[in-house]
Structure formats: C-alpha cells, structure tokens
Amino acid sequence: MQSNNIDNQNTYDAIVIGSGISGGWAAMELCKKGLKTLLLERGRDVEHIKDYPTANLNPWDFKNGYYNTNIDVERDPIQSGAYSPATKHFFVSDKDQPYIQEKPFNWFRGYQVGGRSLLWGRQCYRFSDLDFEANKKDGNGIDWPIRYKDLESWYDYVETFIGVSGQIEGLTQLPDGKFLPPMELNCIEQYLRKSINENDKRTLTIARVANLTRGWDNRGPCQNRNLCSRGCPFGGYFSSNSSTIPAAKKTGNLTLRPFSIVSEIIYDEQTQKGKGVKVIDANTNENIEFYSKIIFINASTIATSLLLLNSKSKRFPNGFGNDSGQVGHNLMDHHSSAGAYGVYDGLKDQYYKGRRPCGFLIPRYRNLDKDEGLSFTRGYHINGHGERKEWMDRMGEPGFGKNFKNALTTPGPWTIWMAGWGECLPYYENKISLDETQKDKWGMPLVKIDFSFKENEKKMMDDIKETCEKMLLDSGFSYVHAFNYSTPGGTTVHEMGTARMGLDPKTSVLNGFNQMHAVKNVFITDGSCMTSSACQNPSLTYMALTARACDYAYSQLMAGNL
Amino acid sequence: MNRRTTLKSILALSAAGISSFSAYKWISLNKEVNVNELLSYQSLIAELAETIIPATDTPGAKEAGVSGYMINVLTNCTGKREQNKFVSGLHDLEAYTIDSFDKSFMKCNAVERNIVLKHFEEKGIYSLQILNKINNKFLGQTFFSKLKSLTVEGYCLSELGATKGLVYDYIPQTFEACIPLKNNQKSWATK
Numbered sequence: 001m002q003s004n005n006i007d008n009q010n011t012y013d014a015i016v017i018g019s020g021i022s023g024g025w026a027a028m029e030l031c032k033k034g035l036k037t038l039l040l041e042r043g044r045d046v047e048h049i050k051d052y053p054t055a056n057l058n059p060w061d062f063k064n065g066y067y068n069t070n071i072d073v074e075r076d077p078i079q080s081g082a083y084s085p086a087t088k089h090f091f092v093s094d095k096d097q098p099y100i101q102e103k104p105f106n107w108f109r110g111y112q113v114g115g116r117s118l119l120w121g122r123q124c125y126r127f128s129d130l131d132f133e134a135n136k137k138d139g140n141g142i143d144w145p146i147r148y149k150d151l152e153s154w155y156d157y158v159e160t161f162i163g164v165s166g167q168i169e170g171l172t173q174l175p176d177g178k179f180l181p182p183m184e185l186n187c188i189e190q191y192l193r194k195s196i197n198e199n200d201k202r203t204l205t206i207a208r209v210a211n212l213t214r215g216w217d218n219r220g221p222c223q224n225r226n227l228c229s230r231g232c233p234f235g236g237y238f239s240s241n242s243s244t245i246p247a248a249k250k251t252g253n254l255t256l257r258p259f260s261i262v263s264e265i266i267y268d269e270q271t272q273k274g275k276g277v278k279v280i281d282a283n284t285n286e287n288i289e290f291y292s293k294i295i296f297i298n299a300s301t302i303a304t305s306l307l308l309l310n311s312k313s314k315r316f317p318n319g320f321g322n323d324s325g326q327v328g329h330n331l332m333d334h335h336s337s338a339g340a341y342g343v344y345d346g347l348k349d350q351y352y353k354g355r356r357p358c359g360f361l362i363p364r365y366r367n368l369d370k371d372e373g374l375s376f377t378r379g380y381h382i383n384g385h386g387e388r389k390e391w392m393d394r395m396g397e398p399g400f401g402k403n404f405k406n407a408l409t410t411p412g413p414w415t416i417w418m419a420g421w422g423e424c425l426p427y428y429e430n431k432i433s434l435d436e437t438q439k440d441k442w443g444m445p446l447v448k449i450d451f452s453f454k455e456n457e458k459k460m461m462d463d464i465k466e467t468c469e470k471m472l473l474d475s476g477f478s479y480v481h482a483f484n485y486s487t488p489g490g491t492t493v494h495e496m497g498t499a500r501m502g503l504d505p506k507t508s509v510l511n512g513f514n515q516m517h518a519v520k521n522v523f524i525t526d527g528s529c530m531t532s533s534a535c536q537n538p539s540l541t542y543m544a545l546t547a548r549a550c551d552y553a554y555s556q557l558m559a560g561n562l
Numbered sequence: 563m564n565r566r567t568t569l570k571s572i573l574a575l576s577a578a579g580i581s582s583f584s585a586y587k588w589i590s591l592n593k594e595v596n597v598n599e600l601l602s603y604q605s606l607i608a609e610l611a612e613t614i615i616p617a618t619d620t621p622g623a624k625e626a627g628v629s630g631y632m633i634n635v636l637t638n639c640t641g642k643r644e645q646n647k648f649v650s651g652l653h654d655l656e657a658y659t660i661d662s663f664d665k666s667f668m669k670c671n672a673v674e675r676n677i678v679l680k681h682f683e684e685k686g687i688y689s690l691q692i693l694n695k696i697n698n699k700f701l702g703q704t705f706f707s708k709l710k711s712l713t714v715e716g717y718c719l720s721e722l723g724a725t726k727g728l729v730y731d732y733i734p735q736t737f738e739a740c741i742p743l744k745n746n747q748k749s750w751a752t753k
Contacts, residue, residue: 058721064634068639185739223734224736351743352740355753391728408714
C-alpha cells in the first residue's frame with residue numbers, strides 16, 4: 001500500500017461488498033487464491049443450520065397457519081407479499097428500509113449473510129449465444145462484450161462446485177451443463193412431455209436445479225421436503241451459507257463483518273483507483289473505513305447502483321465510475337405473470353410420494369433460428385408443474401359434511417400450471433435514482449425505482465397465454481384457463497442491469513471482465529452487470545461471471561496491473 | 563356477448579350498487595371488533611367447523627382443535643371488515659336458527675345443523691360463477707365461504723388433520739414420481 005497513514009488493521013487484499021449468491025462466490029474465489037479478504041454484509045449473520053429456526057417445524061407449529069399478521073402486513077406491505085411466518089426472518093422490514101416506487105415495483109430484499117441465496121428458486125440455466133448476440137442483432141441495448149465460449153468453462157466450474165441436477169437435452173438455445181442425476185417428472189408431466197413433443201416438437205424437461213440428487217461436497221442429498229426457503233438443515237441446496245462462505249472460511253483468509261452498511265467507495269485521485277470503502281456500523285452508527293487492493297461490489301443490482309451513485313468525488317461527480325451516465329439505467333426484471341392452467345381427466349390410478357422441490361421447464365421455442373415475424377422480439381421459457389388436486393385446491397368445491405370431507409382428503413384430478421418467464425429488454429428509461437432529500441435511518445438517500453414493462457413484454461405475455469393454452473388443449477386438458485396476473489416489475493426477483501458490461505466505455509460501466517472501465521481495481525459481478533436479461537433465471541450466470549472475474553482480477557493483481 | 567363484454571356490464575352494475583351502499587353499513591364494517599366477543603363464540607365456531615368436517619373414521623374438526631386456529635387467524639390476520647362480517651354472520655346464523663327451530667345452533671341436532679348451514683351456503687352463491695368472483699372482489703368472501711375455508715385450513719394444518727385425516731410425510735427422503743394409487747389413498751397433507 002502506498003499510503004502510510006492507513007491503519008493496517010483495516011487493510012486487506014480484497015474487499016467484497018455483499019454476501020449473497022455472487023458475493024459469496026467472490027469471497028470464496030479470492031480467499032482460495034490466497035488473498036486476505038474482507039466480506040462486508042449489511043445485515044446480521046446467518047450461520048448454516050444453526051440459524052434456520054423454522055426449518056424443522058410442522059404446519060401446526062405456526063399459530064396463524066401461513067398467514068401473516070395484520071401488524072406484519074402493515075409494517076411490511078411489500079415484503080409480506082413474499083414472506084410467510086416460515087420465512088419472514090429472511091426478509092427486510094419495509095418500515096426500516098423504505099424505498100420509493102415511482103411506478104409499482106416489488107423490491108424483495110434479504111439483508112443477512114447469504115442474502116437471497118437462502119431464498120432463491122435454485123433454477124440453473126445457461127445463457128447461449130442466442131442471448132449474447134441478441135442485442136447486437138436486433139439493436140436493443142448494446143452488444144455484450146462476451147460470448148458463450150468465454151463463459152462455458154466457468155459454467156462448468158460453477159455447476160461442478162454447487163451441484164446442479166438436470167437432464168441432458170442437446171438444445172442449442174439452452175446448453176447442457178455438468179449435471180447430477182435429474183429429478184424425475186411425475187406421470188402427468190411425462191405425459192405432457194410426450195404430447196408436446198409430438199404436437200409441436202417442443203421439449204419439456206425437468207427443471208435444472210441446485211438441489212442435490214446425491215451427496216455432494218459434504219452436503220445433501222435433498223430430502224424432498226420442499227421447504228428450501230426456510231434454510232435446509234440437510235444442506236440439500238446451494239446457498240452462500242451452506243457452501244461458499246464455509247469454503248472461504250476454511251482457507252483462513254476470510255474476515256466476515258456483518259452489520260456493515262457500505263455507504264461509499266473511496267476514490268484515490270492520485271492512483272486513480274478505488275482505495276477502499278466507508279462503512280456505517282448498522283448497530284452503533286459508527287463510521288469506519290476499510291482499504292484494499294481490489295474491490296468487488298456484489299450488493300445486488302439496485303443496492304449496487306445506489307452505492308455507486310452515492311459515491312461522488314471530483315473525478316466522478318455523477319457517481320463512482322459513471323462516466324457513461326448509464327449507472328442506474330437499463331433496469332430489467334423478467335416477467336412471469338402469464339400462463340395457463342388445465343385439468344386432465346385420466347391417469348387416475350397414479351400418484352407420487354415426496355415433495356420434489358422443483359417443476360418442469362419448456363425451454364425457449366420462439367424466435368430461435370430467425371425472427372419469426374411475431375409481434376415481439378426475443379423469447380421466453382415456460383416453468384410449470386403437474387400435480388393432483390389436494391386439499392388447498394379442493395376447498396372451494398361445494399358442500400360440507402361427510403362427502404365434502406371425503407373429497408377434501410383424497411387426491412383429485414391431475415392439473416398442470418405453467419407460466420412464461422420472459423425476456424425484458426434493456427430500456428434506458430427504466431431506472432433507479434437517488435432521492436435528493438429523503439434518507440433512511442443511517443443517512444443513506446432513499447432509492448427511487450421507475451420501472452415498467454413495455455409493448456414488447458406485453459405482446460410476449462399475450463403469446464405466452466396463447467401458446468400455453470394451446471399446448472394444454474392439444475394435449476387433451478379440460479377447464480383450460482389462460483391467465484395474466486399482471487404483476488408489477490420486481491415480482492420475479494430477477495432485477496438486473498444498471499451497471500452494464502460493454503465494449504465501449506461511453507455506453508457501459510464495465511468491460512468484458514466485469515472490471516470498471518474507469519477504475520481498474522473495482523469489479524461488479526452481481527445482477528447489475530447484465531447487458532441483457534435473456535429469459536433464463538440468471539443466478540448461475542452471475543456465479544460464472546464472478547468466478548471468471550476473480551480469476552482475471554487475481555492475474556492482473558499478480559501482474560502488477562492493479 | 564363475449565366474456566369481456568359480460569364482465570364490463572356486470573362491473574357497471576356493481577359500481578352502481580356500491581355507490582348506493584349506505585354510510586351506516588360502511589361504519590359498521592369498519593368498527594373495532596371486540597376480541598372477547600369472538601372468543602365467547604368459540605364453542606359455536608367449533609360446532610360449525612365440526613358440521614363442515616365431521617368426525618368419521620378419522621377425527622373431525624372439533625377434535626382437531628380447529629376453532630382455536632380460526633379465532634387466531636380471525637383475530638391476528640384478518641382485516642376489520644372481514645372480522646365484522648364474520649361476527650355479524652354468526653349473529654345472523656343464530657337468529658336464523660332460532661327463527662327456524664326455536665333454539666340455538668348449539669342445541670340443534672345434526673339434521674337441523676345441516677339445514678342451517680345449507681341455507682347459509684346457498685345464500686352466498688350465485689349460479690353464475692362470474693358473479694361469485696365479482697362479489698368476492700368487492701365484498702370479500704361471504705360468511706359461509708370464510709367459515710368453510712378457515713375450517714378446512716385449520717383442519718388440514720392441524721396435527722390430527724394432517725396425520726390422521728390426510729397423510730403427512732415429514733421427511734420424504736426420496737421422490738417417487740409415479741406410483742400406483744393405493745386403496746383408500748388419502749392425499750398428502752403438504753405440497
């Protein structure tokens with residue numbers, strides 16, 4: 001370090017901001033390379049197994065069932081839409097951590113060690129060149145600085161480490177990965193797989209999930225309880241808590257500091273580098289500075305942009321590394337509100353045992369080889385699941401008494417529910433910004449979110465309804481009902497963009513290695529780096545980008561370039 | 563007339579209905595509910611729940627302790643309007659029972675209880691499905707439908723309901739994707 005007046009106690013080789021799915025990966029990779037790493041987390045610590053208080057509870061252990069109390073709903077109008085008494089402790093309180101919705105936007109947050117990696121849907125899908133080339137081909141947004149070949153070996157690396165179960169299908173739009181044995185489709189799903197393959201030449205495959213079908217890395221296997229979001233006492237699914245953070249600790253190079261809200265990145269005018277970070281201790285409100293050679297920002301898309309915009313200096317009057325003016329812009333979230341539901345009158349002598357923690361996937365089937373002349377560009381994939389109607393689905397049936405009880409407690413007909421997860425284009429006007437006057441209780445400016453889905457997404461939702469309805473009708477389903485829940489942005493919890501990667505520093509914030517164009521020792525590998533959203537669930541891509549960026553950062557550091 | 567047009571014209575009708583809704587009704591639905599009053603009805607609620615899910619070869623709602631769950635949810639997790647509707651539903655039900663049988667619901671036999679509940683089930687139901695949906699949207703669940711859904715949840719989430727009325731698989735370990743349905747197969751208590 002060049003500066004002599006820096007307190008050695010507060011100096012590390014690397015600082016990672018945020019301990020969620022990408023921050024956990026950054027911390028582990030940097031620690032494994034031998035760098036003394038400080039992992040800063042704004043929330044409390046959550047230790048694997050020990051801090052999963054609801055993981056082993058039965059339904060009758062919850063006094064109010066799965067209803068949130070009136071008090072919870074009033075205090076957390078947004079978060080309570082996502083949590084239940086079984087998971088509430090992994091969400092922030094809206095009252096304590098408010099934000100401003102310029103248009104309706106659900107910002108679901110889990111501020112704790114592990115972040116939302118405790119709560120994620122565990123779906124792991126690779127992007128393909130159909131996705132990486134899309135912006136360049138149709139002119140929306142800017143070109144990705146990377147292609148599939150740049151990320152392929154990193155996808156291999158991440159999947160092999162976290163454990164992903166899945167079925168090889170040989171599709172170009174959804175590359176196969178390094179899979180553990182797949183989970184199994186149930187009877188109705190097998191039937192639908194066969195039927196839509198015959199009718200439409202489309203593939204239905206079991207979801208590819210970070211749930212372990214056999215023991216892996218001293219975790220699992222998955223016990224098919226389907227209670228993942230409470231935290232898994234068996235380590236049956238991947239989270240920072242169960243995997244990357246313990247691995248980072250094992251190196252002896254990790255310092256984990258919870259309750260540490262990073263308020264600013266400090267810019268050093270002389271070296272033109274990020275010198276370190278300013279931290280507010282969430283409990284004591286004490287201001288502390290930490291310093292390092294490299295900085296990884298993994299605070300999650302919106303919080304990362306907030307941090308950049310709040311880090312102003314003479315060199316960066318509009319926010320850290322924001323020469324392009326793109327920081328905060330191009331916010332994306334997948335839409336997942338349109339789909340169809342149907343009932344199948346058959347296979348009545350078949351059932352299942354166990355609660356598989358995932359459904360099925362119908363990989364993208366629109367605009368694959370060429371623009372098909374549809375009313376929208378890009379595409380969507382279908383997530384769904386088949387099951388027999390059980391009590392939750394049968395309570396609306398008429399009557400009461402003995403016959404009603406009998407129906408209620410026996411399996412009803414098979415049903416399929418499925419919906420499209422659709423790509424959202426990067427629109428400059430979908431953005432986050434900072435409120436100039438309102439601050440939170442730590443003095444940080446409140447985030448304003450201004451986001452809406454536009455024509456392309458709405459046309460796509462209509463197409464999802466039509467194709468889902470048709471697939472079910474063509475497969476002999478009855479009571480087929482196409483729906484669009486019309487949920488606001490944020491609901492899919494795939495927010496991304498706002499500090500995008502690109503080739504040109506004039507139009508992007510990060511280069512092809514997630515390195516800031518303007519500040520070479522600062523890297524951003526959470527969802528904010530995304531140049532387009534594709535339609536795949538994005539966490540696997542964040543992890544692969546993170547591992548790749550860490551490797552690059554380390555080699556640059558060793559070469560004396562940082 | 564296509565479905566959308568039907569929906570529109572029904573919505574227009576409902577809007578007219580709502581504007582003529584009296585202020586008195588609004589106030590009566592938004593006043594504070596006395597929790598003790600709800601508690602005083604616990605044994606009535608337990609009997610109503612038992613009429614919906616009676617004991618058979620498996621336990622009924624009463625044995626499963628469903629009324630406790632129902633009162634918890636009504637007290638802690640239900641908006642004032644819905645609470646008031648539920649309490650006035652209980653009043654209406656008692657009034658109707660006394661009119662019909664000259665005694666309270668608690669004193670009625672099984673046949674009489676069924677007649678009373680049948681009346682309240684039919685009262686809240688339109689033959690046209692879409693009207694039910696609209697009614698639910700603007701006025702919330704009817705008393706009977708709230709009573710029934712709380713009973714079902716309370717029963718199926720209770721220890722006796724889940725383990726005896728249904729089958730509860732605490733730690734399944736494996737997932738068996740396609741297995742033959744057994745004779746008298748109960749459905750799974752959890753998804």
